[in-house]
Amino acid sequence: MGITVSNISKRFGDFVALDDVSLDIQNGSLTALLGPSGSGKSTLLRVIAGLENPDSGEVVISGQNKTGTPPQQRGVGFVFQHYAAFKHMTVEDNVAFGLRIRKRSKDQTREKVHELLELVHLEGFAHRYPSQLSGGQRQRMALARALAIEPEVLLLDEPFGALDASVRKDLRAWLRRLHEDMPVTTVLVTHDQEEAMEVASEIVVMNDGAIEQIGDPTEVYENPATEFVMSFIGPITRLQGAYVRPHDLRIQLEPNGKTSEARVEELLHLGFEVRVHLRLSNDEDIWAQITRDTASQLDLKNGKTVYIVTDRSRSFG
Amino acid sequence: MSTARSSSRSPGRSGLGGIFGGEALQRGTVLMYLSLIVLIPLAAVVWTSGEEGWSGFWAAITAPEGMAALRLTFGAAFVVTAINAVAGTLIAWVLVRDSFWGQGIFNSVIDLPFALPTIVAGLTLLALYGPGSPVGIDIAYAPVAVVVALLFVSLPFVVRAVQPVLEELDTEMEEAAASLGASRFTIFRRIILPTLMPAILGGSGLTFARSLGEFGAVVLVTGNIAFETQVASVYIFGQIEGGDIPAASAVSVVLLAFSLLALIGLNVVQGRWTRHEE
DSSP: OOEEEEEEEEEETTEEEEEEEEEEEOTTOEEEEEOOTTSSHHHHHHHHHTSSOOSEEEEEETTEEOTTOOGGGSOEEEEOTTOOOOTTSOHHHHHHHHHHHTTOOHHHHHHHHHHHHHHTTOGGGTTOOGGGSOHHHHHHHHHHHHHHTOOSEEEEESTTTTSOHHHHHHHHHHHHHHHHHSOOEEEEEESOHHHHHHHOSEEEEEETTEEEEEEOHHHHHHSOSSHHHHHHSSOOEEETTEEEOGGGOEEESSOOSSOEEEEEEEEEEETTEEEEEEEETTSOEEEEEEEHHHHHHHTOOTTOEEEEEOSOOBOOO | OHHHHHHHTOGGGSTTOOSSSOHHHHHHHHHHHHIIIIIHHHHHHHHHHTTTHHHHHHHHHHSHHHHHHHHHHHHHHHHHHHHHHHHHHHHHHHHHHOOOTTHHHHHHHTTHHHHSOHHHHHHHHHHHHSTTOTTSOOOTTSHHHHHHHHHHHHHHHHHHHHHHHHHHOOHHHHHHHHHTTOOHHHHIIIIIHHHHHHHHHHHHHHHHHHHHHOOHHHHHHHTTOTTTTOOHHHHHHHHHHTTOHHHHHHHHHHHHHHHHHHHHHHHHHHHHHHTTOO
16 A cells, blocks of 8 residues: 555656656655755656656556556645645635535535634635735645545645745644644655654655665664765764764864874854864864863863764765 | 735835836826827817717717718627637647747747738738639628738737736646646636636737727728728728718717727726736
């Protein structure tokens, strides 16, 4: 069940958007497709929705092969970054759109719309037009509209990308709670690793039209499978050719055989976090994240000689 | 709800104010220009039409020949507007949504009826559809020639009104509707058409107004046969030539009034359509 994508390839002219991509998405899960722009994540989502036809490969939704099926008959709810609100219709008519196409009775439609507007906290806005709503409200309306048809899967394409940072934060938390209450299989496309880690239970990291790694947030962060995943998810710095997370570097005042000597070049105080820029004795630059308490204990000053060590560096062959 | 709307809908009221001196001076200058170029001449026509009193005015516009001309003019204008609303939208659709060889040239040809002197348009139509037509169609001196001539000169109105709106149309709206189960026809009827409607109405209004007044393109192909192919503008010309200025003015006023009505009416309808667009 859920969604199974096998050997999907898609080109736009010379550009390879998806290169033989296969993926299993568990029924009822909340999965994030994470990657930079041009990585193929949106194309993959659109292929699942039927908005894009793959050059080869198969899409199976809830056990049914939907590869050639038009989007009308896929039973997917799709939410766009820029809302795609029907501007000439009220909020109520927007949400009822799919139900009216399915020729539900008036009472049924009204009841369902009411229920959904309550779910997305837009009860008082039924008779407003999209232009009278804020961005966050419009996106919640779009979500209600997509949920109205009781889709097998819910597909969200950068749903919070056009919103203010604070609204974005609220909506992420809200979406996670919504999914807990109503566990419809959901796939979310995002380029923001923090968003993916905050919302999703499963993260699919994509790059250059291919999947780099699939795993839960801890796994992709702690055990990145490739150099790309390591550098895309979370900050990195390099120590003697190996990658290391800046917060996995320890700074001490005495050498112990495993340490490297370094000189403090610059200290940036960012509240709880202090960013220390260092130069190693071989002239390589490196930076470390430490807490302000550690910084004051070590009495760090520009030009001071310190010794750094880590037990969590990674190399990729 | 409506108060919030009206306050957000009047951005022109504040801001820079008068660019050319004070706001009052600016408004006065614009009003004076408009008066000199448009309003005063129109007022003069209305004034002249009333020279022989109300009964004279009424007699002039109910004269059988004048009535026939007005009937033909309005009938043709309605037909042309209806055809243009559909055909213009279709042409705009093809220009925006299709891509084919020679599209650029096709696109430029649309404006030709505007660029061409209308009398030249009339001549062209006469050569093509007149006696001795190379394509074997002779419609000259028949009422249908009026419609063809008007279709020719008013072609760009709807196309050029709809085209930019179609180009700006959010295709994600269509995709959203498709994923909700809407067929292509439903998407067109419930999503695309309502969005295009203000532009279609605007272009149609201009088509109608232009059709009421067109002279050059019509005068040659119709042969100007009274009670048959004579349109109002040509009738007016005949009255002036015959020295009956008040009668010419009276018919002019009728055309003027209906042109104005068409434009105002469409503005109102358009306003209601666009109220909720961003």
